[in-house]
Amino acid sequence: MRGAVSWTDREVELLTITLDLLRQHGYDRLSVEAVAVQAKASKSTVYRRWPTKADLVLAAFIEGTRVSAVPPRTGSLRGDLLAMGAGVCNHAREHGATMRAVLNEMSHNPRLSEAMQKEFVHQRKLVIEEVLAEAIERGEIDAPIDDEIFDLMPGYLVFRSLISGRAPTQETVRILVDQVLLPSLGFTGQS
Amino acid sequence: MRGAVSWTDREVELLTITLDLLRQHGYDRLSVEAVAVQAKASKSTVYRRWPTKADLVLAAFIEGTRVSAVPPRTGSLRGDLLAMGAGVCNHAREHGATMRAVLNEMSHNPRLSEAMQKEFVHQRKLVIEEVLAEAIERGEIDAPIDDEIFDLMPGYLVFRSLISGRAPTQETVRILVDQVLLPSLGFTGQS
Incomplete structure (x- = not known):
């Protein structure tokens, strides 16, 4: 798609986990740490790509x-x-x-x-x-x-x-x- | 209006103050205490009528x-x-x-x-x-x-x-x- 973002497989995996956790716990109780743990990634890996929880959730929304x-x-x-x-x-x-x-x-x-x-x-x-x-x-x-x-x-x-x-x-x-x-x-x- | 809520003058005053404070500070930073202070009412007076901040805000919304x-x-x-x-x-x-x-x-x-x-x-x-x-x-x-x-x-x-x-x-x-x-x-x- 013209101008659409494209993510690596690993990023898609992180975003899918984010969506799952959001569905289970809602936004307020979602933590970037929980996403990292479930993805077996370091927190800094997640933060490097999406500097805030808001960025991560927006990206997950777009992926979803x-x-x-x-x-x-x-x-x-x-x-x-x-x-x-x-x-x-x-x-x-x-x-x-x-x-x-x-x-x-x-x-x-x-x-x-x-x-x-x-x-x-x-x-x-x-x-x-x-x-x-x-x-x-x-x-x-x-x-x-x-x-x-x-x-x-x-x-x-x-x-x-x-x-x-x-x-x-x-x-x-x-x-x-x-x-x-x-x-x-x-x-x-x-x- | 059929079935519409009607409030006393004092209640309308409290709701108007609530709307003003909401406009200034947003929902998260609104406190029932601030509404009571500005209305020169006791907190319990406000809570008696609207048991939670959510109730107060809904009432203010309906009034507005x-x-x-x-x-x-x-x-x-x-x-x-x-x-x-x-x-x-x-x-x-x-x-x-x-x-x-x-x-x-x-x-x-x-x-x-x-x-x-x-x-x-x-x-x-x-x-x-x-x-x-x-x-x-x-x-x-x-x-x-x-x-x-x-x-x-x-x-x-x-x-x-x-x-x-x-x-x-x-x-x-x-x-x-x-x-x-x-x-x-x-x-x-x-x-």
């Missing part, structure tokens, strides 16, 4: 969502939107604590916030633009979603995952796609 | 958003949606730290989460239902938004407020209303 860094290419706009929505739901379910932690850290950590913009938000914007450009090429729609609200679907689904008891489901995504996104994009239903 | 607990009644669906969107943006700008804190606390505090559902989410759902019912009565639309995604606009705007550098503006709301919500509701443009 890597599957959504490329367009799903199902062959139709509806299929692509449903697949992307399902991806956000899965990620939110598996990595809810990580997501919450990243959002929280971002609010008082400008450097992390900038990294998140560059390494995550911008990547996802490219994916959405690509999905819509392909739909325009196929003649399914005439114009993309307004730039200002390009992240309407993932944003709403993330919001829903933050509210306990309102975790988004496949049905949420289907209704959002069929009753809101496709009509607002002027989807003709023909490909 | 009271203006949005009634339909705006501008006379048109478009006007109502724009007004409600602007309300969410204003609130998010003024009380971002409180909102973030409430969302965060909710994730590991089931009692708070339930209170939030009952005293906030449910109230806002009634307001949205009322706005859409009035639009149907005026003949502006035929059917309301699907129940599953009734909070699409506030949810997305809240998400945007959580991402630094992406705070929603009047323009965000206008695009969301004109290019997404109204078309998806089958708005005819006639009232």
